Amino acid sequence: MSKPTAHTNRAADTPSRPPIGRASLQRDIIIAGVAVAALILLRVIWPSPAITDFTIRVAAYAIFATSLNLLVGYAGMVSFGHGMFFGFGAYCFGLVMQRLALPIPIAILITITATAALALVVGAICIRLKDIYFSFITLAFQMLIYSLIVAWVPLTGGDQGLQGGIPRPSFLGINLATPLHLYIFAIVMLALSLLVMRHIAESSFGYTLRMIRDNMERASFLGINVYLVRLIAFMVAGVFASLGGVVMALFVSGAYPEFSNWTMSGEGIFMIMMGGISTFIGPTAGAIILSLLNDVVTRRTEHHGLALGIVILVFALGLKKGVTDFAADWWRASGDSKGGKQAAEARP
Amino acid sequence: MDLIALANCLVSPSCLVTQTTSGLIIGLLLFLVAAGLTLIFGVLNVVNFAHGSFYMMGAYFAYTVYVFTGSYALAIVGAALGVAVFSIVFERFFMSRVYGGNVLMQLLVCYAFILILDDVVKIVWGPEFKSMGMPDYFRRPPVFIAGGVIPVFYLFLMGMTALIGAGLWLIIGYTRFGKVVRAAAVNPQMVSALGINTGLVFASVFALGGLLAGLAGALAVPVRSLVSGMGFSILIESFIVTVIGGMGSIVGAFVGAILVGMVRSYGSIGFPLFVEGLMFLLMAIILVIKPSGLFGKEA
């Protein structure tokens, strides 16, 4: 192809994508179902406690990281305080189970409702701010909640965390006190959460988020209620982060202030950056990578911070993109050469 | 919560003097750190999350120089210069590579340095708490005002920060470098348009910020114990200070720092477990009322 001269011809050799609307719900459900079945099979073939524990932990982090990416990657809202909802979810669920002795599904519903209410109040204030100021105020609220958890000793156990274990009564024949059931429960929770978040990301609302991320001013001149859309995004992300907290609370049978400390939010950001913010599955990949990294580094050296810090530096200064971003680029490039078939999948 | 204790303190002159002084000391140290943070943000539009680690390094440098030479004056100079040099390296070889891009990348680079420096401190100086103790010439009977106790070192610290503050004011207000810094805070594009070597300016700003953090660390050593990770709480606090005062405003950093110092000092009597929460509450309220901070320019 000759080099285009007038810029009206430019479209001819620029990246383009096939018509949207290909990523159907059915296809996502099938992928999720296959993944869940494969993970259960893995556990049956290879019943290692280490792998079981690892997977449950990753499931909690992956739900959390994906919910954060709904804000950061899709809506362009860089929250530094997303850990507040993870911690709040864990504490809320733990307290309901300890004090009210309700069935687990009811306790989860209560947690979701309470988190949505918290996210509504915090969000209504935070959303008014943009860019770095939004990041700051979310951090402020997170530390406020962290301080409350540490200070409110009679309720939360203070810096010792929620003591005495979280009761895990059986429901519908599921006994989460057994590792196998907890394992299956965690991956089903992960799969369901990812499915719903994927659906939201691909909904009309999801595209509104992208428009607001790209150009808030122009979006408002389409008559979009930017404040409302951002607030809903904040609430949705908060609710899913709390589900991550629920899984974590069930796993450790407790809740700790660290769940809602700045480090939790920091790790979340690191996960999505490592995994890639431009793909839906990136944060999950990031959760796996960071968990692996943490485990390996902790086992190999006592200088955990030094090793992790160097890895982060190599990543931030060397790679500059998440692993799934590279995969997406490769996919898109190979897709383009075959007529741009798969390219639509890659970018949120 | 112990509001009665707080009320008792507020009506007792000796308690007022003691708490105000200690609030002032906290505030002044914070000001030195926050001034660097806000300066860097004002000129480069970069939030240096590793700034608390600069403070920690200042403290450890000062400690080391003092242990080897026995001179606190040398310790202060050594810490300030040491951290300034380190800041230049940090800026030139690491931060400058992630300017203009994603804020998250800047955050990650700083985060990496926090982790690395904390571990380096553990390796070099050990994981346990260290204490330098008060240099001999400050081991004098404290000053009493209205029954309140003011250690002599506190007076020295106030004098030093006043001096440093004045120096900063002169640099920003009356030098060519200061002019560039003020111009950049208003209009970053203008600086490069004027043909100024931005790399040099950026490195200098980081050096100045590091110098201030190093000074703060050195001045804190006699009254604080040293431990790996000590930079983090001061980072969070100076962060609150800059947000309250307005990102980029040095006057704002001063007012914010004193405010936070007082909240810390009096809050520790009234709400011992919720002092941090109190500060974040203050920050959240100010962000809601005036997102750009008390002295920040409107976004």
Add this chain to the structure above:
Amino acid sequence: MLQVNGLSKSFGGVAAISDVTLAFPTGSLTAIIGPNGAGKSTFFNLISGGLIPDTGEVLLDGKNLVGRNRAEIIAAGVGRAFQIAKIFPSLTVEETLLGAIGAHQGHSANLWHRFPLPQTRDNVGRVADMLGLTDKMQVLSANLSHGDHKLLDIALALVLEPRVLLLDEPTAGMGPDERWRMIDRVYQLWETEKTTLVFIEHDMDIVFKIAPSIRVLCYGRVLAEGTPDEIRNSPQVIDAYLGTDHGAHAT
């Protein structure tokens, strides 16, 4: 009919628009001209809800738009395209248009259905065709040429089915040939859509050739209004505008 009465706006004591009263009859095509800093873009911003007027009213078919929020003003039928068209770089042309139609039909907060909703597809082809974007539907808008960017911006305004369309310098930043192609499209658009169309333009050749009616703004005030001939022969306009070095063929 779009009627603006006594509209004023100042920034920090400096009047950008002062006491502007203008009428744009339904279905009319009007050009707004004036030297740089005349307040033309501010005038559009005041009508479309980008800025809130200090005083005055903006009446669209008798309903006052001042004091309403941006979404209400858009719903009332005011559409606009921007001088510097910055759209949604990571979305394709088609996605952008579908998103705009979705917003117009009230689906922007719909979490339940996948994008795009079938009912949003109807109008896309027609609008894309009208603006010559049909073969660029799958191009990311970040990769569009400057001219196509401006066209997409206008298309975005158009899918909101405006009764009044405000175009802020549709030919800004274009070469001479492209300018004429662009303005031809705008003219066709006006003919087929029958909307009230108001556009800001610097190129006097274009203005005098296609606009049946012209309004001249200068230092925030209405200097003259009338047909091209009237404007060409107006002594004030010649004095204040055409006579200066903001020449007739500027930029």
